[in-house]
Amino acid sequence: MSGSLTAVILVMAAATVLSRVAPFLFLGRHAERPWVRYLGRGVPPVIVTLLVIYCLRGVRIDAWPYGLPELGALVVTVGLHLAWGNALISIAAGTGLYMFLQQSGVLS
Amino acid sequence: MRPSRPLFFHALKATLPVIVGYVPLGFAFGLLFAELGHHWAWAMAMSLAVYAGAAQFLAVGLLAAGAGLVDIGIATLILNARHAFFGVSLLERWRTHPIKKAFLIFWLTDETYAVITSLKAPEGTRETDFHLWVAGLNYAAWNTGTVAGAITGQALAFDTTGMDFALTALFAVLLVEQIREVRQPFPFLLALAAGLATLALFGAEHMLLISIGLSLYLLMLTGRRRAWR
Known part of the structure; x- marks a missing residue:
């Protein structure tokens, strides 16, 4: 079993490295091209937006509590960030509220 | 000009939310x-060598289901293909020593990418x-969490329920930063539409890769029509 586990880890490591190194191997000479620069500007906002949606993918808005814990925690996070601009405070407060809502059972 | 504090502390402050998320996730x-019945060193080996959270969680399920090597390899490749898109935006910025x-490339995860593309390096320091x-701090956090979790086995001393929201909150904060910097609604609206559409059509399991592929395709189409401006 440990032999095949070694193989699993090696295959997964190779697949992951391949996906991370691909643009550097295949696009290196094209870094100055207009379309690469365009993607460099456009990709980050797209990815961050999609990661937020992805993180919230499991939220059920058709059943109690209708995603209220997530919504409340996000409002606190974004609101604090707009007010003070300190990422740590925003994230800690939002996460703290979310953990309280999940663990205390006030919304269950 | 030297930074007033070592770069380590600046990086620690920037990525602390990721560390707080990575330790419990790891x-x-x-x-x-550990529940698969392997020695904790195997979990550590996988985190050290693979370092891709989503793929590692997927692999636990696949291993438990007795999936083969080819299946696990293809699943990892599909799930991690999104990392290839990250590198595109870093090609120009990562002109540094090969090692x-x-x-930097080996340590390129979703969260690391999000932090380094949204937060600026302190003035007078080298960005890379x-x-x-x-990236290194995040890697250390993921592996520390993994080893602690694998050794601890069942005994959880602290209720971490809901702590994974730290990652959601981090992305929300980074989204605010991106909106402030980009000042152009188009890429955000495109991603929002593509994300919600794929979530509705393909479900939570597959939405990330499909929505990234779709968004990038639409981004390219629009870019070509605007002559890449």
């Missing part, structure tokens, strides 16, 4: 992996060194 992975660059500290 811990959870270690716990799950440093190799580590800042990125190396951020």
Whole structure:
């Protein structure tokens, strides 16, 4: 079993490295091209937006509590960030509220 | 000009939310992996060598289901293909020593990418060194969590329920930063539409890769029509 586990880890490591190194191997000479620069500007906002949606993918808005814990925690996070601009405070407060809502059972 | 504090502390402050998210997530992975009945060193080996959270969680399920090597390899490749899109935006910024660059590429996760593309390196410092500290700290956090989780086995001393929201909150904060910097609604609206559409059509399991592919395709189409401006 440990032999095949070694193989699993090696295959997964190779697949992951391949996906991370691909643009550097295949696009290196094209870094100055207009379309690469365009993607460099456009990709980050797209990815961050999609990661937020992805993180919230499991939220059920058709059943109690209708995603209220997530919504409340996000409002606190974004609101604090707009007010003070300190990422740590925003994230800690939002996460703290979310953990309280999940663990205390006030919304269950 | 030297930074007033070592770059390490700047990086630590920038990526602390990721560390706070990675330690419990790595811990959870270690716990799950230990339940497969393997020695904790195997969980550590996988986190050290693979370092891709989503793929590692997927692998635990696949291993438990007795999936083959080819299945696990293809699943990892599909799930991690999104990382290839990250590199595109870093090609120009990561012109540095080959060994440093190799580590930056190996350590390129969703969260690391989000932090380094949204937060600026302190003034008077080399950007790639800042990125190396951020990426390395995240790697250390993931592996620390994994080892602790795998060794601890079942005994959870602290209720971490809901702590994974730290990652959601981090992305929300980074989204605010991106909106402030980009000042152009188009890429956000495009991603929002593509994300919600794929979530509705393909479900939560597959939405990330499909929505990234779709968004990038639409971004390219629009870019070509605007002559890449």
